[in-house]
Amino acid sequence: MWAEKLGKQLGNPTRSLGGWLVSKLFKVRNQILEENAVQMLEIQPGDTVLELGHGPGLGLQAAAKLLTGPTGHLIGVDYSKYMHQMAAERMKELIASGKVTLHLCDVAGMPLADNTVDKVFHCNCYYFWPDLGKATSEIHRVMKQGGRMVTTMRLSHVATLGAKGVMPGENWRPEAYMAALSDSGFTDIRMDDKQHENTTFQAVFATALK
Numbered sequence: 577m578w579a580e581k582l583g584k585q586l587g588n589p590t591r592s593l594g595g596w597l598v599s600k601l602f603k604v605r606n607q608i609l610e611e612n613a614v615q616m617l618e619i620q621p622g623d624t625v626l627e628l629g630h631g632p633g634l635g636l637q638a639a640a641k642l643l644t645g646p647t648g649h650l651i652g653v654d655y656s657k658y659m660h661q662m663a664a665e666r667m668k669e670l671i672a673s674g675k676v677t678l679h680l681c682d683v684a685g686m687p688l689a690d691n692t693v694d695k696v697f698h699c700n701c702y703y704f705w706p707d708l709g710k711a712t713s714e715i716h717r718v719m720k721q722g723g724r725m726v727t728t729m730r731l732s733h734v735a736t737l738g739a740k741g742v743m744p745g746e747n748w749r750p751e752a753y754m755a756a757l758s759d760s761g762f763t764d765i766r767m768d769d770k771q772h773e774n775t776t777f778q779a780v781f782a783t784a785l786k
């Protein structure tokens with residue numbers, strides 16, 4: 577029961593005590609994952625960059641700093657209204673200037689044109705996608721040929737939550753995510769162990785092949 581409740585808030589936080597608590601947890605626990613994902617993307621100043629399931633927006637903030645060119649553009653998508661509003665408040669100046677666009681939508685159906693995104697990152701998000709193939713096909717559709725995607729996670733923590741039933745089914749397993757990437761047309765798919773100060777985490781890389 578508690579596992580299901582926690583999973584619901586982690587996967588789609590609502591404006592409630594539970595949603596507020598998980599948003600605090602994201603900020604304290606996941607900043608390292610967000611910032612390392614951004615760093616590993618090797619963002620260029622004029623890139624179009626997309627973050628999936630941005631939560632409170634710490635990764636958006638890190639990525640926006642690197643998009644200093646006039647064509648540099650940052651897009652965020654999250655289907656939690658609470659997280660969308662929290663990130664929009666954090667990024668309000670850059671949204672007003674047109675540098676950042678946030679969409680309240682599902683990863684599996686994004687209001688973005690084909691072949692328009694250079695780089696994609698996401699942290700702690702794919703475990704909640706009910707149909708991995710549908711989501712990865714949609715990401716592939718919006719990415720340019722050769723576009724790079726990075727996702728970061730602490731696999732040991734994710735596996736613990738997965739075993740307790742916090743995440744539904746088996747989609748939290750990196751193997752399931754990587755198989756969906758391969759089926760959707762991604763190449764050079766690999767998972768590496770990474771270290772940041774005292775934190776060990778995993779990064780899954782993929783390149784969009786068109």
Ligand SMILES: C[S@@+](CC[C@H](N)C(=O)[O-])C[C@H]1O[C@@H](n2cnc3c(N)ncnc32)[C@H](O)[C@@H]1O
Nearest residue numbers: 587588602606629631654655656682683699700
């Ligand atoms: C566990 S939180 C992670 C937030 C942030 N990336 C972090 O690591 O702290 C997962 C986020 O992904 C969003 N999310 C999950 N599935 C989604 C989907 N299918 N489409 C859009 N957003 C989704 C949730 O609303 C939530 O904000």
